Amino acid sequence: MSSLACSPIDRISMARHQRWDPQPPFTQNRAVIAKPHRLCDQNLKGLHSPLTPRLDRRASAEASMEQLQSGLGGLGLTVSTVPEKGRCLLTTRDIHPGEVIISEEAYVCVPNNSSSEWRCEGCFTSRNLKKCSACHVVWYCGSQCQKSEWKFHRFECDALSKLDKERRKSITPSIRLMLKLYIRRKLELENIIPASAMSNYKLVEALVSHMSDIDEKQLVMYAQMANLVNLILQWPDIEIKEIAENFSKFACNAHTICDSELRPLGTGLYPVISIINHSCLPNSVLVFEGRSAVVRAVQHIPKAAEVLISYVETARSTMTRLKTLKEQYLFACKCPRCIKVGQYDDIQESATLEGYKCKNNGCDGFLLRDSDDKGFICQQCGLSRSKEEIKKIASEIKSLSDKALMSEASHHSQEAISAYKKIENLQRKLYHHYSISLMQTREKLLKMLMELEDWNEALYYCRLTIPVYQRLYPGFHPLLGLQYYTCGKLEWLLGDTENAVKSLTNAVDVLRLTHGTNTSFMKDLLLKLDEARAEASYKLSSQDE
Numbered sequence: 001m002s003s004l005a006c007s008p009i010d011r012i013s014m015a016r017h018q019r020w021d022p023q024p025p026f027t028q029n030r031a032v033i034a035k036p037h038r039l040c041d042q043n044l045k046g047l048h049s050p051l052t053p054r055l056d057r058r059a060s061a062e063a064s065m066e067q068l069q070s071g072l073g074g075l076g077l078t079v080s081t082v083p084e085k086g087r088c089l090l091t092t093r094d095i096h097p098g099e100v101i102i103s104e105e106a107y108v109c110v111p112n113n114s115s116s117e118w119r120c121e122g123c124f125t126s127r128n129l130k131k132c133s134a135c136h137v138v139w140y141c142g143s144q145c146q147k148s149e150w151k152f153h154r155f156e157c158d159a160l161s162k163l164d165k166e167r168r169k170s171i172t173p174s175i176r177l178m179l180k181l182y183i184r185r186k187l188e189l190e191n192i193i194p195a196s197a198m199s200n201y202k203l204v205e206a207l208v209s210h211m212s213d214i215d216e217k218q219l220v221m222y223a224q225m226a227n228l229v230n231l232i233l234q235w236p237d238i239e240i241k242e243i244a245e246n247f248s249k250f251a252c253n254a255h256t257i258c259d260s261e262l263r264p265l266g267t268g269l270y271p272v273i274s275i276i277n278h279s280c281l282p283n284s285v286l287v288f289e290g291r292s293a294v295v296r297a298v299q300h301i302p303k304a305a306e307v308l309i310s311y312v313e314t315a316r317s318t319m320t321r322l323k324t325l326k327e328q329y330l331f332a333c334k335c336p337r338c339i340k341v342g343q344y345d346d347i348q349e350s351a352t353l354e355g356y357k358c359k360n361n362g363c364d365g366f367l368l369r370d371s372d373d374k375g376f377i378c379q380q381c382g383l384s385r386s387k388e389e390i391k392k393i394a395s396e397i398k399s400l401s402d403k404a405l406m407s408e409a410s411h412h413s414q415e416a417i418s419a420y421k422k423i424e425n426l427q428r429k430l431y432h433h434y435s436i437s438l439m440q441t442r443e444k445l446l447k448m449l450m451e452l453e454d455w456n457e458a459l460y461y462c463r464l465t466i467p468v469y470q471r472l473y474p475g476f477h478p479l480l481g482l483q484y485y486t487c488g489k490l491e492w493l494l495g496d497t498e499n500a501v502k503s504l505t506n507a508v509d510v511l512r513l514t515h516g517t518n519t520s521f522m523k524d525l526l527l528k529l530d531e532a533r534a535e536a537s538y539k540l541s542s543q544d545e
């Protein structure tokens with residue numbers, strides 16, 4: 001009773017392994033603003049100073065805040081302000097694990113299209129696409145999506161169609177998100193799209209921009225991008241300075257929209273969910289159902305507690321997380337994990353995740369630099385490893401990585417796999433078995449082997465990653481649930497029903513909290529678990545007979 005109705009490759013997640021891309025848009029990560037090409041003159045004057053506050057603007061902001069509070073009140077939530085963090089979202093009731101805290105439609109969103117990948121403007125699918133025949137920038141899967149987007153695209157299409165071919169090529173998703181933001185504002189002002197308590201331009205105005213904290217280089221980039229937006233729209237009532245500030249808002253407030261398996265699809269602005277602050281030990285998780293953002297509790301959240309999600313990959317050393325948060329979100333995290341920076345436990349954890357292993361294969365210790373910086377000493381057995389030996393292995397890994405990347409680029413999968421296997425071998429000698437780098441290589445192999453439908457080998461590498469996932473993502477983390485799911489699907493496919501039941505059960509235990517149970521993704525998982533259970537009991541009863 002196998003469920004092999006569709007091809008196995010469809011049944012197994014792959015692209016979420018993209019999360020290790022050096023430029024993440026990964027899951028809860030915020031959007032990365034892509035640099036536009038070939039831009040016109042800059043206008044930096046006064047960009048550092050805040051926009052002139054007007055009295056009427058302040059009054060209407062206060063009114064908008066009151067409406068927001070009443071909208072949130074119905075959900076058992078409230079907005080407050082805390083020193084050092086700014087606004088924050090608090091609960092006014094107990095929230096149970098798995099409960100939806102808030103869900104929000106995108107105020108504006110765009111697919112992350114590039115020169116090599118396109119998605120439908122409406123539903124983000126990459127199948128059966130047709131280009132807009134007027135602007136040649138936007139794609140649709142059919143007339144339904146085209147119709148639903150038309151009220152926005154009407155204006156955008158008109159503006160984009162006037163650009164020459166070269167300039168159209170410089171239209172990045174970030175530029176399009178900004179165009180759509182101004183179009184949405186216009187539609188709201190003209191009452192074509194009604195503003196509501198939980199969805200209006202005032203909420204965008206209230207977002208943090210950090211304009212006075214960002215460096216000159218970044219400002220220049222935002223000014224260039226703002227110029228381009230201004231040039232495209234040519235509307236008299238928008239200021240370059242305000243557009244630049246909105247780009248800065250995107251950088252610390254926009255979210256990467258992902259599918260259920262956390263594969264990035266697009267970028268969206270969710271002004272209410274953007275009130276939620278960060279913790280490296282979050283009590284909630286943000287997932288997407290289509291273009292809607294959904295925040296679910298992953299633990300019990302008592303009344304009057306702050307709702308917290310993670311903006312960054314939590315499976316990183318404290319130093320790495322702090323650096324990323326500072327660079328991208330401009331704050332120093334003081335969450336319960338980050339305040340431990342420099343303490344012995346934290347040093348041990350960082351050295352395990354990102355450092356080297358003991359030379360003695362039987363030893364589980366972690367290594368720290370010796371006092372004269374000539375090498376590293378195992379903190380458990382005292383054995384030392386020289387810098388030269390480490391450098392030698394690291395340089396072998398580097399040249400193999402170059403080779404693997406070249407093979408991948410030229411679609412020589414077998415060559416790439418063989419190079420990655422060699423890398424994995426060397427990394428096992430170099431890094432601790434909980435190392436993130438080693439896990440990334442195994443993820444890479446898992447993904448490539450699944451593409452080649454080598455299920456046995458894929459399962460081998462998948463199983464190796466599970467203990468690392470369990471350590472890196474304690475509690476209820478969607479990535480842990482998804483890894484169990486991949487493992488369960490491979491086991492089921494290979495006829496290892498007993499283990500498939502265990503892995504799929506583990507997946508359900510995590511994912512029902514992070515993803516709920518109503519989506520087609522979850523219904524599919526629950527169905528697979530039922531089928532695996534039925535097959536396992538059938539096998540058992542056949543053995544008894």
Ligand SMILES: C[S@@+](CC[C@H](N)C(=O)[O-])C[C@H]1O[C@@H](n2cnc3c(N)ncnc32)[C@H](O)[C@@H]1O
Pocket residue numbers: 084085086087088206207208210252253274275276277278279329330331332333334335
């Ligand atoms: C998406 S906004 C969150 C809402 C924001 N506090 C506000 O007032 O609108 C992200 C910004 O909030 C602040 N923030 C978020 N989490 C924080 C934390 N744990 N500690 C300090 N500041 C934080 C930082 O300024 C960050 O750039």
